[in-house]
Amino acid sequence: MTITNPGRKGRFGWHMNAVGIIGAAIILFWMVVAIAAPWISPYPVGKIVDFDYYGPMSSQFWLGTDYLGRDMLSRVLMGARYTVGISLAAVTLACFVGVTLGMIAAVIGGWFDPVLSRFLDALNSIPSLMFGLVVVASVGSSMTVLVLTIAVLYAPGSYRFARALAVNVNAMDFVTVARARGEGTIYTIREEIFPNIIGPVLADFGLRFVFIVLLLSGLSFLGLGVQPPNADWGALVRENIGSLSFGAPAVIVPSIAIASLTISVNMLIDNLPRRIRDRSD
Amino acid sequence: MGKIIEIRDLRVEAKTDSGRVVEIIKGVDLSVADGEIVALIGESGSGKTTIALTLLGHTRPGCAITGGEVVVAGRDTVTMSEAQKRALRGTEVAYVPQSAAAAFNPSKTIMDQVVEVAKIHHLMPLPEARKKAVELFKALALPEPETIGQRYPHQVSGGQLQRLSAAMALIGDPKVMVFDEPTTALDVTTQIEVLRAFKSVMRERGMAGIYVSHDLAVVAQIADRIVVLKGGEVQEVGTAETIINQPTHSYTKALIEAFHPKGRDPDARPESAEPQPILKVSGLTAGYGAVGSDGLPKFVILKDIDLELERGRSLGVIGESGSGKSTLARVIAGLLPAAKGSVAMDGVSLGQRTKDRSKEELRKLQIVFQLADTALNPNKPVGAIVARPLAFYHGMGGREREAEVDRLLDMVRLPKALRHRLPSELSGGQKQRINFARALAARPELILCDEITSALDTVVAAAILELLDELQRELGLTYMFISHDLSTVEAVCDRVAVMYRGEKVEEMPTSRMQSGAEHPYSKLLIASVPKLDTGWLDGLHQNPAISEGMNRA
Amino acid sequence: MSNDNVTNWSGRDDRMVENAIRRGATRRELLQLLMASGIGLAAGGTIIGRATKAFADTPKSGGSITAAGWSASTADTLDPAKASLSTDYVRCCAFYNRLTFLADGGELQMELAENIETKDAKTWKVTLRPDVTFHDGKTLTTDDVIYSMNRHKDESVGSKAAAMAKQMETFRKIDDRVMEIELSAPNADLPIILSLHHFMIVADGTTDFSKANGTGAFKCDVFEPGVRSVGVKNENYWKDQLPHLDSFEFIAISDEPARVNALLSGDIALAAPVNPRSIRRLEGVEGINLSKTTSGNYTDLNVRLDMNPGDKAGFVEGMKYLINRETIKRSVLRDLAVIANDQPVSPNDKYYNKELQAKEYDPEKAKSLFKKAGVLGQSIPIITSDAASSAVDMATVVQQAGQEIGMPFDVQRVPSDGYWSNYWLKAPIHFGNINPRPTPDILFSLLYASDAPWNESQYKSGKFDKMLVEARGSLDEAKRKSIYDEMQVMVSNEAGTVIPVWMSNVDVLSSKLKGLKPNPLGGMMGYAFAEYVWLDD
């Protein structure tokens, strides 16, 4: 039974529950941190400020110090730039490419669809960390390389997802009507398909973002990543992991930072407003 | 005679997606005597299914009973515990669902599902249950009753499944049967068999039943009493006879009114000025799948179709599901290339696909789809939807386009204010009007209407048909009207073509439909449409068209 | 052996040694060849006495241990000629023997050779020990030695020591126990060269190295490249009472915390080496000892004098003032280091110039020097890599100091993989890592002479070259000392190499493991621990 619900708030279905709001708030917090980091960091990120290492939390160093005696607070704040920035850039690129190709494949069909699908499937079968290792071994590690590599790794998944959605939408009568009207592929994709898959695509974007944050920390763990003295959170965990046994904040804090970001993205996705979550309702 | 069912002041609330609580059943009273069949009739959203489900102590997710009682065989299902409800279901009250195709688990055999009630409630040993099931299959006139149970749901037809679902309900010897629109999804010819089977079984066993439907004619055949519902409230109660012949409530009257089409006087139209037909389909063969060596696709849906359509006239294309009538529309619209044959408009042969046709050709021929829900992009406001063809075909922009959108909305009798709404905020009838307005925006000459009223409630559909009729007169449009519903076709078409298994078996003027059909399938199809007459079903066996047609099928 | 007529070690030979062991991987794992430096043993906070105590303990026979190095790969080999990683050396030392070896304190001792003699340092007579048998029962003869040596000269073998073996022109068999080696030119250090791990003796005719057939203390039981090697006691070993262990397993754990964890959990008895920053976890832990060796090993920051910005007067000097040696020593190396003064001769060397002070950290002076060079404020790239140990952290220390005076260095960390061939010596500013050399002559001819193969900063000085030749030819100890003193000053002030500290090597072991003595050849007792250690309950 359908219940039509007038009223603008209900109409757009933007209502979100508390968990979703908390998730969004934490994400927003890290975004702000990423942008504001250079201005709010108490110390330069590479400066050795304490002769002790793996220092505890103190009024001077709120989050303790790392293995060289650098201020962890500053390093985590700056790390947000890299973790959030690289992941965001990579996921945006991956999803843009994947979704565009996915929609094109769904709409055009013919030989283009199976050929592209097979090719991307094959690409998908290469383990991502391996691929990262080979790339970094051959061209070195820089922000651009990381972003591109990760985007290449995640575009096939995004493609697969978007294609499946687009195939469903493509079968809808309004797309048929557009086709009968004589509309071109670009119009069909942009105006008829895309608005109807944007919700799930956004959710997928978020999930992929989480995977990329984790992949990035995995790559950092294996020694690839941003240039010193900067470090993304994964690299912070790695370089300080020796202090895990005595629970120094140097390793705990970046771990919590990673977890807080990924968990809140998950929280947000799981509690997205209905309007975004539903495919096309 | 005791009352097997007593519903008193039932109230049900539902929570909308945005969290708002709406009362959808507003204090309904209802009773069913032993051995009586009561029909709940009303349009979608009237609460008929919700009421029926409370008899089984069930509410759909998001709904909750907030007041009243539902006494079935002396016990109130509202206050029952989960375990008590489980014990009730299948044994005291059984349910026959709307779409048996969906209600059968695709991964289990039919027999497993039919005897499941016996298994769950430990009513009898399994072999005995199977034996009983086979007897029920026989009673319900199912073919191969001994072996049909071994099949999987997808291996039997829709009508058979619907009867099998009745068997599934009857196996526990319930005191009450709840039928939830059990024949809505079926073709008319199939509907008859199912209705007959239901009726005879119910009569034989003297069971009480609730029959939920939106179709008054169907209900008239099977129900003793009819309850008319609207907006969660009872509008009128009476015997089937009274409701049909002497409705008192205005809504009931409208329902019955909608059932009697005004009929169409072919001579009221001006004679076609042009000798040339606007659309000429010749030798059309089409289908899906890979094209074989013979130049034919793997699955041939249309075989050698010839059609002509005169300007300003309407042609109805009727047939049951799978007859190929929708495919015909798609081929004409250029959405599916034909394997053989041609489609010509105004004497000019049209390209196979939309991309082979000129914008002008595309503009002149518009198609309107069955489900307005899927035919409108849910993410675009109405104004944008209607405006697109204006921009696309006529290059209109700015204020001119706005004004034209307003004019089109007005033309389909919708308020201008609607232009900012999204499709999901409109009612079914409104959506279908927008759907039509979009086609009109192209300023077409020929509109292909593919089952455009099938998903609508009777009253709403009647209004749409009226609108189409008016527009045709005003704008001189030509319609090709595809439908499985004969009364719809009768209402708006001048001629009617009957499709059967991909072939056009007959074409005739609408006025001759009832009497002049010659092909046995046409006869069967026409005779199978239920009449608003309580004796229609019982009198059917005397109708030669039915028996002859049945034998053929 | 006649040690009295030792000729000067030629820089060319040393270059070959170094070249032989220098490959694309991290320096830390490489053999610390011919080290002449101070050795210390630190353990569990209480320290020092343990080494001597170890001597006092009576070895016990039996038991088996697992030890872990830090790197293994599918390129692991049982072929001594191809040995390149610490794991290879450990295996070679356990399964084979050399003619000679360097014992604790750098003292040369005979192993398979009973005696090595020469009159002119050109023709050498080698007498083998009698009654040495291979694992397969065959008796050791000069044929085996000649075969082993000739393999290095066979290009298809791909020996790492090929260049060094080249000077051994001919091998003459006198009888089964006596042979002669004829060099192309006199070299008094042949016995030291023969102690290289690559010159392990294999049986005549061996071509299949999937199993090891040597004369060593252990027989090879399992060999899985990149995974593990297991040796079982050679009951017929020719050395008395050795080995003590019944068997040993050697694996590699490349992940530093994992290596430390494995030691702490008791999975392994010896982990080598560990990073200074892990020391805090290990210090004071019951049952864990640390073995520390401070040597002439250093990581240096190289500024090429022939390229921008090193060619600008004042830039290099500025860098030398900008590098905070104290911070590097304390924060980066956790005091497992000694402050150095920008020249390669270690404080333990008798030629070390004690007068030459390391430059103090003085950012203001650096700033004015950079200003003078006209580079202040320019973003200058510094190439660093994990390939040179602690180079990345040192780079960040320099970068930070630069930032504070408005000198934005662009630190670029590049992969370890291929660092030595692609960046080292080539980039305008980069890091290097140099292992100890026994004499200033070698160090200078290898690293600072105008034609030095590894002239890291492209330092060119005619005066310096002349002084080098003069010192090499001089027998006057005092004069040599004064020349070397001056050369150290020249390198310290003029060359583009910034040498901040001397670094220590730390092995960690279970306190149950006894008999591990520091060895100048490197950690894990010069990779030969398996033969000498024992388990004490």
Add this chain to the structure above:
Amino acid sequence: MNALIARLVAKRLGIMLISLLIVAFAVFFATELLPGDVAQILLGQSATPEAVAGLRKAMHLDQPAFLRFLYWLGGLMTGDLGRSYANNREVADLIAGRLANSLELAFVTTLFSVPIALTLGITAAMFRGSTYDRLVSVFTVSVISIPEFMVATLAVLVFAVYLKWLPALSVANDVHGLGELLRIYAMPVITLSFVVSAQMIRMTRAAVIDTLDTAYVEMALLKGASRRRIVLKHALPNALGPIVNAMALSLSYLLGGVIIVETIFNYPGVAKLMVDAVSTRDLPLIQSCAMIFCVSYLLLILIADLVAIMANPRLRNQ
């Protein structure tokens, strides 16, 4: 039925071959791009140019890349994976032991994680919206959100270093008895299970919930079936397709994706072998490892499809 499956398998195998070819081609030329010459790396810097040239010739490195690719492909067709550049041993020999280790680990992890994931996913779906469901979802979200090296390192610290219950390294040699086997595999298996099960739990729950929303499940409810029966007999068989697919995707991670776990527990599997091969530019080995990952991925997907077909009578009886 058998004809259908045979046709599907044949089709998939064909696709697999094409995919393998694409991957082989991509990997070959990606490796070509790696800086550093194999011969040079093998011989070290002291190598004379003649020696390098000789070795290059011996290894066919002097021939055009495409020709070498064809050689390698030809070898593959005849079942010859070639010889490792790094140590001149048969690639097949090198891989065999490592692959066995990897498969063992993957197998034990599968045995452990699949039942747990299924149980948690199904029960969470059964009690949708309950506290239990929320707990499971919090658990899966946390597990998805924590990097696996954290899980692994913490596990080592707790179980090996402090409690000393389990070994810090997982060396699968000389295993005596089931107890020891369990001890050795415990930590890597737990770590990997964390990683792979979260996604499986989510997908299982979603798939079951999808089928719980169908008309036939409502029908079962209206027949008086218990919740248990509804989920196990009606929902689950129909959710099997997507569940198995999700499992295949998760499990495909267990061969190539476990590099971090292999590193931390020093477990000698194929992933580490491939990393080694990359650093030594050991092309035949890299290629073969890539092939193995690709084949295992495609095989898992194939199996998933077959299971989905077997579970669905509509497909099965077509």
